Amino acid sequence: MCELLGMSANVPTDICFSFSGLMQRGGKTGPHRDGWGIGFYEGRGCRLFHDPRASADSEVARLIRNYSIKSKIVISHVRKANRGKVCLENTHPFTRELWGMSWVFVHNGQLKGIKKHPVRFYRPIGTTDSKHAFCWMLDQIRSVFYEPPRTSEVLAGFIHNLAKRLDDLGVFNFLLSDSRNLYAYCSNKMCWLTRRAPFGKAQLIDEDMTVDFKEVTTPNDIVTVIATRPLTQNEKWTIMKRGTFEVFNDGIPLLQ
């Protein structure tokens, strides 16, 4: 299994604090030693970093933690391989282009029989269930919407339906972005919290690290963090229910 981390914010924000917690789960406080990756959106482009090594020992992870890359949408993953060998091409996040936008995807879980779902436009590179699921979802979106649908709500509804269909095959916790919204589906574990004024202090669960968000934010900042398990011990995380779907835009839930 794996751990997922996402962020949606209304201003470019760094994810150093949350990522510090997540990377410890990649071989130190968690068993997820089989690679990790992270994507930072900048406009319609997304800057991806992948490493098939454990994040707790990774030079690249140390760079990410210390070198503040600011973004409004971030997606990250640490991997414990179940299906598919440990190698770069099986390391999330996965990315593809649709409608001239970068789509980025990370998945936790296994999907029995997913490879029987045909793919046409997008073919998996690598052997994971996850990549096949991502390609199939994009294929479905593309075959129905040659151009983006008029509203985000229509697209969100379509993605939610695809998610439910794949969820029937096993466990399908995922984060997905099209460069505009961040989509989160909870198969059996996903939680989120929104930080906004008045900001307070937060203490990581996986490392002895505290941050006072008052000192690093402005009063209008809204930052939502989503993860498979809570990352901090003194904040109130919203635990998503099985089968639920959330869409965040600028840190705010879109479907209310």
Place this chain on the structure above:
Amino acid sequence: MCELLGMSANVPTDICFSFSGLMQRGGKTGPHRDGWGIGFYEGRGCRLFHDPRASADSEVARLIRNYSIKSKIVISHVRKANRGKVCLENTHPFTRELWGMSWVFVHNGQLKGIKKHPVRFYRPIGTTDSKHAFCWMLDQIRSVFYEPPRTSEVLAGFIHNLAKRLDDLGVFNFLLSDSRNLYAYCSNKMCWLTRRAPFGKAQLIDEDMTVDFKEVTTPNDIVTVIATRPLTQNEKWTIMKRGTFEVFNDGIPLLQ
């Protein structure tokens, strides 16, 4: 304009030495301050690093130089923006999937009227001539070859023809890889050299740095380096002629 660098080798090899020279051209010994990027193939996957900042000042570039990532195919680019603003989505290398393989592309030059060439499967993210050219080439390949052609020679011939068509629009020096071969087209500047036993010393042009390849290779290693301008001052570079095309596999020219 830009500078390009590629490598094709028969064993996973690091590119630290050549990259050290190239990154100096990104704002120090050259004017290419508008971003840089590099891709390292590992199997069918490719690990990409992008930075819209100057490589000479980049934290990520320092990491790449000091942290030896070994690969049989590497493609890199430092950018001086002519068309398209300085931002991540305009930063090479560009990548797309075709036939379940990662294709990676870098370009030097400008192509007048390229955006009139229609694209269907692959759409550009960003506004550069280069990305449009890459999407158009992949569209053409995909529409003729739904599956990979039987031989590398057929594919190479097809790519060479596409290259000549685009070259008529302006300047089209490029490096391209499909994870198996490295393709290099010379519009008006491209050169290469092959290092093999007996190995000797090499001295960078852009930095006071020498390496003795005898100490870092085994007798069977074959490593070809391709660049828009020679990177070393004491080795014999083959200067490619206008309109010529080379394909390297495991460091050896495929078309002979």
